[in-house]
Amino acid sequence: MREEISIHEAAKYPWSVMAQSFLKDLDVTLGEVDSNPRIIQRAEQRLVQSLNSKAGREQKSDDPYIEFTSFFVAKALIDGIGSMFLRRRWATAEAKRAEIFFLQETESRLVQIAQREFQWKLNAQMTRVGGLVFTHKLHFTDYLKAATVFHEKEWKLVNKRLINGYVLLRKSETARVLRAALEKMLERDIKKIPANFPPNIQQVYETLAEKVQKTADRFRREIQGEIAPDAFPPCMKVLLTKLEEGKPLSHIARFAITAFLLNIGMDADSILELFMKAPDFREDLARYQIEHIAGKRGSTAYTPPSCAYMVSVRLCVEPDKAELRRHPLAYYRRRRKWSSKR
Secondary structure, three states: OOOOOHHHHHHHHOHHHHHHHHHHHOOOHHHHHOOOOOHHHHHHHHHHHHHHHOHHHHHHHOOOOHHHHHHHHHHHHHHHHOOOOOOOOHHHHHHHHHHHHHHOOOHHHHHHHHHHOOOOOEEEEEEEEEOOEEEEEEEEHHHHHHHHOOOOOHHHHOOOEEEOOEEEEHHHHHHHHHHHHHHHHHOOOOOOOOOOOOOHHHHHHHHHHHHHHHHHHHHHHHHHOOOOHHHHHHHHHHHHHHHHOOOOOOOHHHHHHHHHHOOOOOOHHHHHHHHOOOOOOOOOHHHHHHHHHHHOOOOOOOOOOOOOHHHHHHOOOOOHHHHOOOOOOHHHHHHHHHHOOO
């Protein structure tokens, strides 16, 4: 028998398994939502807020139904626009919003959320060690999966207290790890849908798509032009050196360096020449992969993985600094601007 969920709970955690079932039971369509301007306005607010890092306090509705349904309208808009830049910003904003609610929950309630949404081995058990009080125990395998985005020394497993394979956490730390897992989940929840919405939602879609495109174009102008190898992030310098030396690269490493070089303005033929030195080089396959990443063989042009992901797949060469950098293209942009000013 399925557990019941209130509209207030669904509004707090619209991404949860039970909230998704609740939405299915309501059987709400975008066509019905299109006649409710408050839901559409709130969905637009969610996305604009996530895009604008300098925005003030988040706007929200006091109506839980509007909060709940606006999440799914926002998600549909993101899927329609297809921008990873927007998706990452939205995932971060929604995860931060959820963390506020996590901190308000009881210790046992956090266990329920962790077990249901992420299948974690998390227990609520008060433990005193060395004068410190911990509220939760999380199995180290689950901790490692979630903590890949953390680069501060205090989050490293060697600096955490373990008992029988479980990492001891304070409540605030449990909430922070849950937030990291949620952000990763939302970022990867990609569905490709046609951008063909009912009229009022379509209008918001077109406005947002234009805003995202302008932001992306401005960013692209700042990173393209004459290529500046000195401004490359350390990870890309290492991958480029390996390419030039004819050393084999993993699939994700090839994707990362290819996407990076394409985004800073290198043409496909020049990148193909770099790959010719690889021991397993096949021109037809390499060209197809390069053109696919460039968006010439599909509707999506890819950007390189974030710094956090590069850390998780062990391609980051300075993991202790990755938290400050966030993305290889942002690093290149800042270093390029700094070099030009000099």
